[in-house]
Amino acid sequence: MRILFVVDCAGEVLVSEGLSPSTLYIDEPRGRRRRTGGLVGLLEMMREMHEMSLAQNMSQESGYPFVLAPNASTSSRRQDMTYEQLLGLAERVGNVNRGVSHAAMDALPTRTFQEKDKKADQEDNKCTICLCDYEEGDTLRALPCLHSYHKYRRLAISALEVEDCIDHWLKSHNTCPVCKTQINM
Numbered sequence: 356m357r358i359l360f361v362v363d364c365a366g367e368v369l370v371s372e373g374l375s376p377s378t379l380y381i382d383e384p385r386g387r388r389r390r391t392g393g394l395v396g397l398l399e400m401m402r403e404m405h406e407m408s409l410a411q412n413m414s415q416e417s418g419y420p421f422v423l424a425p426n427a428s429t430s431s432r433r434q435d436m437t438y439e440q441l442l443g444l445a446e447r448v449g450n451v452n453r454g455v456s457h458a459a460m461d462a463l464p465t466r467t468f469q470e471k472d473k474k475a476d477q478e479d480n481k482c483t484i485c486l487c488d489y490e491e492g493d494t495l496r497a498l499p500c501l502h503s504y505h506k507y508r509r510l511a512i513s514a515l516e517v518e519d520c521i522d523h524w525l526k527s528h529n530t531c532p533v534c535k536t537q538i539n540m
Contacts, residue, residue, distance in 0.1 A: 453527070453528060453529050454525055454526045454527045454528060454529060455525040455526070455528075455529050455538050459538065460522060460525050463496050463497065463498060463499075463538075464496070464497045465494055465495065465496050465497070465506050466494075466495050466497065466503075467492060467493070467494055467495075468489040468490065468491065468492065468493040468494075468495050469491060470491050472489075473489075482503075482504050482505045482520050482521075483502075483504070483532065483533055484504050484505065484519075484520040484521060484524060484532060485505060485519065485520050487505070489505075493505055494506045496521045496522065498521070498531050498536070498538060499536065499538060500531045500533075500534050500536035502531050502533050502534065504520045504521035504524075504532075505519060505520035505521060506520070506521055506522055525538070
């Protein structure tokens with residue numbers, strides 16, 4: 356007995372009798388038919404169907420349409436995901452902390468900003484995270500890429516120093532917020 360397996364773009368398998376079991380044909384888009392060897396081809400087809408099934412389930416769970424290329428690999432499909440689909444995936448998988456360790460953060464140099472440090476370029480005189488100008492006494496942290504940000508910032512209403520800006524950023528990211536240079540320490 357011969358069997359013909361036909362897989363359509365939706366991943367449905369149609370079975371027909373009359374062909375050799377050592378030959379497997381897989382229908383592809385645009386009417387082409389791919390011939391593969393028996394068991395190896397069947398396993399390949401089953402793997403592709405499983406990947407398509409996983410992607411369709413992900414699409415249904417997230418509520419966003421997820422269009423698949425019939426023979427695209429799972430990793431290439433992840434690269435083609437929209438921002439909303441990636442957020443949905445992150446929700447299901449959980450938060451992955453890619454932040455810098457406290458030891459690595461403490462190893463980054465700090466300095467106290469002084470009025471004499473002001474530069475002609477106004478952009479160099481403000482923290483690009485909070486968009487506040489550096490003021491006398493602010494503690495700045497310098498990254499390996501030489502960008503500096505507030506480590507501590509004096510609040511005008513009190514003598515308190517508040518931890519914000521770069522240390523808060525580095526707890527969940529291991530890159531510079533401006534140039535995306537990775538912090539490897």
